[in-house]
Amino acid sequence: MKAFSRSMDKVLEKIIDEHEQDVPRQNNQPNDFVDVLLSLLNDCNDSLDEKAFVIDRTNIKAVILDMIVASLDTSSTTVEWTLSELLRHPHIMKRVQKELDGVVGMHRMVDEKDLSSLTYLDMVIKEIYRLHPIAPLLLPRESMEDITIDGYYIPKKSRVIINTWAIGRDPNAWSDSVELFLPERFKDANTDMQGHDFRLIPFGSGRRRCPGIQLGLIVVKLILAQLLHCFDLELPDGMLPSELDMREIFGLATQRVTPLIVVPTYRLRC
Numbered sequence: 001m002k003a004f005s006r007s008m009d010k011v012l013e014k015i016i017d018e019h020e021q022d023v024p025r026q027n028n029q030p031n032d033f034v035d036v037l038l039s040l041l042n043d044c045n046d047s048l049d050e051k052a053f054v055i056d057r058t059n060i061k062a063v064i065l066d067m068i069v070a071s072l073d074t075s076s077t078t079v080e081w082t083l084s085e086l087l088r089h090p091h092i093m094k095r096v097q098k099e100l101d102g103v104v105g106m107h108r109m110v111d112e113k114d115l116s117s118l119t120y121l122d123m124v125i126k127e128i129y130r131l132h133p134i135a136p137l138l139l140p141r142e143s144m145e146d147i148t149i150d151g152y153y154i155p156k157k158s159r160v161i162i163n164t165w166a167i168g169r170d171p172n173a174w175s176d177s178v179e180l181f182l183p184e185r186f187k188d189a190n191t192d193m194q195g196h197d198f199r200l201i202p203f204g205s206g207r208r209r210c211p212g213i214q215l216g217l218i219v220v221k222l223i224l225a226q227l228l229h230c231f232d233l234e235l236p237d238g239m240l241p242s243e244l245d246m247r248e249i250f251g252l253a254t255q256r257v258t259p260l261i262v263v264p265t266y267r268l269r270c
């Protein structure tokens with residue numbers, strides 16, 4: 001563990017050093033997240049001001065590490081569950097590819113600017129988060145006052161845990177076909193994932209909502225669009241879609257019990 005912390009510290013030091021040495025960035029024009037953190041480092045030297053917050057190099061390393069930890073598994077696990085469901089539902093995978101071929105064609109790769117036109121892929125991603133929310137229990141909350149909701153009394157200072165996994169499979173919130181993978185259920189629905197519609201809150205809601213939601217959604221959508229556009233994907237060794245193991249590991253992040261193995265075949269003409 002200590003060896004890991006030391007090597008991680010080296011990586012973080014390198015990231016900060018590179019930003020500090022990158023002269024064009026230092027024209028009071030922050031370029032990226034680390035630049036913004038470094039600009040705060042230089043800004044808060046007013047030790048007489050009690051309200052001034054202090055941010056030092058260690059804090060910056062902690063925040064960068066926090067971002068790496070919070071973003072990697074969440075994004076990659078979303079991609080893995082999406083591919084799993086698409087491999088179990090080949091007609092839906094074909095429909096995603098048809099949309100991609102219509103929007104992008106077969107002679108170039110998907111670009112970030114194409115993403116807003118991929119509306120069926122949006123529905124697929126929402127359906128993934130309904131059935132496979134990556135953080136099924138969100139972050140724990142503490143109630144600030146006594147309250148009764150639907151007849152349940154919750155005293156002040158209770159630890160409250162929101163089970164988004166159960167909400168996603170609740171027939172009262174969705175329909176009887178709640179166990180089915182049906183992206184079309186979002187066709188005419190105005191459901192967003194920003195924390196306003198409590199039926200679908202894979203990034204949480206309120207002040208502790210995921211601060212990386214915009215980045216996360218773009219990264220996940222771009223990776224999926226590129227994979228599905230560039231490749232036809234199949235299960236290995238003639239495995240049938242119905243034979244794919246969909247068991248989940250219960251934990252802070254919902255991973256697959258068995259890693260997904262996929263056989264890709266290139267399909268573009270470029």
Ligand code: HEM
Binds near residue numbers: 066209216220
């Ligand atoms: C697509 C993938 C992602 C998913 C599904 C996801 C999901 C979540 C969820 C459910 C929470 C808890 C929210 C709550 O309890 O209300 C959370 C918190 C957080 N996420 Fe994400 N996230 C993703 C990507 C990212 C990215 C890309 C970043 C940063 C670059 C990030 C940074 C964070 C941080 C720092 C917190 C803790 C916020 C706090 O303590 O107040 N996440 N995320």
